[in-house]
Amino acid sequence: MKPELLSPAGSPESLRAAVQNGAGAVYLGWGEFNARRGAKNFTDEEFAQALRYCHERGVRVFLTLNTLVTDRELPAALETARQACRLGVDSILVQDWGLFDLLRRTLPDLPLHASTQMSLFTSGGAREAAADGCERVVLARECSAEDTRTICETCPAEVEAFAHGALCMCYSGQCAMSALIGGRSGNRGRCAQPCRLPYGLNAPAGKAYPLSLKDSSLAGHLGEMAQMGVDCLKLEGRMKRPEYVAVVTGIYARLLEEGRGPTPAEEAELEQAFSRSGFTDAYWQGTHGRFMLGTRSPDTPEPKALFDAARAAYEKDSLRTVPVRFTCRIAADVPSVLTAEDPDGHSVTVTGAVPEAARTRALTAQSVEERLMKTGGTAYRCTDITVTVDDGLSLSAGAINALRRDVLSALSEARTAPPVRRELPVPPLPEEDCRADTPQFTLSLHRAEQLSDGLLACSPARISLPLDVLAHETALPQREGLIWCAELPRVWRDRDEDLLRRWLDHAASLGVTAALAGNLGHLPLLRGTGLTVLGDYGLNVFNGRSLAYLKDKGLASACVSFELRFAQIRDMPKVLPTEAIVYGRLPLMITENCLVQNAAGCRRDREGPAVPADGPCRSQQLLRDRTGAAFPLLPAFGHRTEIQNSRPLWLADRPDFRRLGLTFARLRFTTESAAECAEIFRAYREGRSAAGDFTRGLYERGVE
Template sequence: MPGAAARVRMSARPALRAASPAFRLSQTSVRRSAPLVRAVEGQRNPKQKPQLLAPAGGWPQLKAAVASGADAVYFGLTELNARARASNFAPSEIHDVVAYLHERGVKGFVTINVLVFDDELPLLEKRIRLLAEAGVDAVIVQDLGALALIRKVAPHLPVHSSTQMSITSGEGAEFARERGVKRVVVGRELSVQDIQSVHEGTSAEVEAFVHGALCVSYSGQCFSSEAWGGRSANRGQCAQACRMPYGLLVNGELRVMGDEKYLLSPQDLAALDMVPQLIEAGVSCFKIEGRLKGPEYVALTTRLYREAIDAAFAADDDDDDDEQKPFATSQQDWDDLHQVFARGQDATHRGLTPGFLEGSKHQRLVRGRAPRHRGVFVGEVTAVTKRGVRVWLSGGGSGAMPSVAPGDGVVFDAGQPEQDEDGGSVFEVIDHGTHDGEDREVELRFGKGWIDLQNLHEGMLVWRTRDAKLERRIRASYDGVDKRAGVVCEVRAGTVGEPLTITLRDQDGRKGVGISDVLLQHAESRPLDEAAVQRAIGELGGTPLCIERSDVRIASGLFLPAKGIKVARRSAVDALLAARREHTRASDMPDGKVLSALKTRIAEEGLPRRDHGDDDVRSASSKTMPKLTVLCRTRQQAEAAVACDVDEIILDFLEVHGLREATEAVQAAGKRAVVATPRILKPSEERLWAFYLRLEADALLVRSAGMLYRLRLLGGAGATVSDGPAKGCKVPPLHGDFSLNAANTLAAHDLLETGGLERLCLTHDLNAKQQVELAKELGVRAELLEVIVHTHLPIFHTEHCVFARFLSDGDSYVDCGHPCESAQVHLRSHDGQDHRVMADMGCRNTVFNAAAQSGACYVSELAASGFGRFRIELVDESADRAREVVQGYQSLLRGDITDEQLMRRLDLIPDANDAVQGVGLGSLEVRAERDRSELSKTNAKWAKMDE
């Protein structure tokens, strides 16, 4: 059986294998399907220099980014953004921020990159107006409802889709573009080749992360914080569960892992050496992650990527033979980057990798030894003296001899990063000599009471967490440095009795004109000349402008006091700066409250009945309970659900093997068969739609924007495919899953109406009360909503493969040996719970929460609010346990048992290892979201950052 599964695994990997020709999808053949090519053909711009986008968690970081060469800066307000723990900017500051940036020729992007709840939409409308009036250059959004509101409130305000929108294909990018998105930020899991495919498959601009932290889960698809802390990552309150230690259970046995504890904590991303390839791939904007980091980090990363982009673009322009010229980052630059921030290092892993840009390399991505920034490895403890610690400096083969100087910070690493570690500022360094011309031994001494020497011992690793000299050098590069935009200065003085005119023009064609406050006169002794004018104008010191070129035209025999010239200069500067500040300010926003009008229209218009849609949705007056749908991941579970007389079954098999037979078996039993599609659709998987259509299921559960766009491009539900690999197949009704992240009425309306869905499951970020309120907002159309009343929350959905990394020596599907086909894996968290890990047909891993979550106590309220369907999701339950779960809910809905009785039954159902993990309310629990003021603000000291 494992062999059969292997033959049909649908992987995005180069060595794609399949059981039939229908599955042989080469990278070339699936890159761009014909209809999509036609949709974007002819819209390509000639190659332009990519923009460099730097992060700013506050004013110090923003000024550092500008001084270091950023083309644009992204930042958030104190609400509605994905970095709640950053200092951020108050709404009252936004005009000053935008003015500061625009005067210096830098763009400002504001993040609204969270899911927005219905009760927050009025605030969002106010903020959209504020941002448009202030002249921000773009807003970065995740939420489809927020996107719809922006397009109505400020139609000319550019919108960029956040990486939280989980866009990983050209079709996903087109889904966003047709909703008004100008630029898409692609998932960090894409390779350079994938990014190029996205670029070729959309007319939207493509932005990619090039440096900073890597989330292990696909952005927008992580529910670990929601499951365990009630503080969702989709709401800007990530609890960083991926940075926690986990044990590895293989087939029920706890595996001895040595120092590998942080199994889900990737090293950080660094793509400096890949800048030329990314430019060639069509990336329009290079994005640096780090709004939680300090100004030193921002300054260094921005400067280095500025230099890399400039060098690579210049080399590309000068390349006559059309060959790529090599580009390399110096060892000193790499050392500096590792020092300011790198994560997950050990003596040989320095904490920065290309991530997924070179494809899947699981052995490299996650080291597993430590989850946080260490700095630079300098050596090992050789002895503990009465006054200090002797350290053998080696640097672990980094290529440069490390050093430690007074004022530097160090930490002593015993391989237990989850515990408190000793470290501090070095007071004195005593050199004990060089050995073999390479390594040397030093003694580090500290201030009295700073270090407990009794906790230290021989063999401990030593890290330099702070380099005082580097810190001073970086600060000097931006502190007091003000970026000045180059302008052309035109001076005209032609006729006696008229004023002298100064015109300043910037690179974008904006101009400022100033005239002298006195009129030109006949010169009696010293006539006005070009040198005198330039002396009076000066270099525009004290302003964010500098003169790059002058064009001075003065008629002979004229005179004007220098004071008059300076008046004209000041007026021209003020006028140009005003033009630079105001050029993006909105002036065409509609009057009145747009949101109220939108919601009124949604409430009034209703959705038309569809002939090909569900025939089992309840009427508005129905008093019966919603029907049950059961999601099954094995054939045995599906057979158990059929035996329980469930009328609709979702087939969410991890492999395509057996899916057709299971679909036919469910339909033969007189039940509706719905087939689940992947949550992530990468470029090499874009033709999976044909396989799913050929199954002839009663409906498809759509989980990604890319798949939804493709199926709509084919004509949507009811359409017959006219050509291609699914010629003659009909597009069945489309159901949207939680992964589409509908969190408010506007988003739900968009997906149901514009998106062509006939049923929609809301995001897990909504608790039961919020789902009830949203259903009420939709009125009769709430019958098209489905709520998951039982599940093991999918806490992580990752491109990184736990099986390949820790059960093989392989880097990808090509060489891992496919341990996922024989090994049953759980991750044991610090509280002793075991979370099941499963690999899907694309080799992506899903980690399911150990404890089930149940909405049993909410079913009456949910039913009364109009929900049309209740869903039960099974994970790895046996047929008997699946039957027990389904029959329990059937008894509850009939009124045979109470919700308390059902919860007691569910609480005793064991997992696949016969261990009882329990049940709770999970994300459905009605509880207050943590206030942002309760979240610890980040320290602006780059050397101490742990995020």
């Protein structure tokens, strides 16, 4: 079966360009809760018109409500969804767990799609989203053909994959670089794209762009994607101009329709429309490296001839029409009758004027057909017609034209009528109040060497270590009241899960009793292990509804997003014990590419998917920006890289975090030595000021 082609519609003109060039569906933003708030997007009137325009032509419309939403914003986000549902939107893309839970409970007949911002890249995560009510799962851009095939084979929901457009260096939904550096959150639709700026590895930023990837183009893999069961191919580009949308949509639509790969001329047109040093299909091929990097000069000339031709074509509004069949009956002494039928099963009938006896020239079936066939200027074309006319009758041209106009209007009403959907009341939150008077300190360590007697003497409530670190430990010191926790990899693949389960078993044998889950796919991985499941920061908890959702999933606590302000955390309904990070270098990115390997080269561990046991990416590496700020690079499971903020978060001298109702306050140790970890913990217990350069994070200033 041919996959649906989903095109971006950042404006009404882009929507028309997409529809006229063969899109099967479009995705667009309406209101304040979408991940491309910088696009023109749609006014209320334009949104209603867009739905009618698309549905009249057989194109589906998906609304993007895929940003994180605060408790105060949830009612407005729900109302946006309600209005869209009433107008007949075909689905809503969601990132926020609280909004997702609210929509599935209050608008149960409205299809929901798991946005790529949910960071889903395993079959377990995809199945979990499907079991919770997602009709479709949008996979991470980093998924390979192997990953995608595995998910398609096991996921009961539809699978959507990105086929063309921009690649972010960080996994979608896990990037905090724009938020922490400039206060503009990618999770809130305001990304400033710091990844497109120059950086230097262990050197001042020069002319290298180690975070800027080429655009992806999978135009040569569409047959393979269709064969493995990908249900929808997404084209990225809501921030790009309508002519770009027209060119790219038109080429991909032809490739799908004709079941072939692109010609050299089509490849050239795709590159002219927009590219960054060409294209890449590396992630799909299951590889990565510096060859994926690419930039685009602001002086790149517009492909005027290509764009002028594309615009001239879609502005005619005649490239996309719906075939209809007419059946007309004109008989003496009764109103004339015209029926229109479309391929989707709609059939409408209208009546018109009563014919008169002919005084001179009698009406013929051929003359009626000629009038009815004139559907120009509408969304329809007549492909078949049957006309029956009694002898000796007369009917004016105006009356026949009116029949045609009326029947097509009636057909449009039938095609654009919103479906009847239930609207249920907002369910109350659980009655539990898990607010605590004073939070207990928890620790997360990056290396086992950071553990010391001095650290243990401070009596943390919990210590977590990465699961791949625990895998190499033979014993853990036990203390009364201390909980040992395994921190699961933020990114992994289905092929890694047997290894991760073995490591979990080993961790349990060491006395580990809990696990930090930062991804929906962690939950099926942890079921049956006997470990207490705790929500990590990767889940992006932004409101009390998200806590309620995770409580229903069986989590015992959850860490809230570090993009929230103190007041927002304070006012969050704490239906689940809540944790916040109060110290440490906050994670800016998690990347599929090993940045050290791209810049300097390093050796992959041949014995497994973990980071190399030796090589430069295990030692301290720094990424420097144009201001001289240095961002430590930490190795992550699967030979990936996690970029840390240049300055640690310091709140020891701020009593605010102790009055938020938190159950746990986490000290996140990354680059610190064992002695520094213990000293920082003591400073927090005593409420001391910071000794060096630090940040208050986003807890005071918040994000856009």
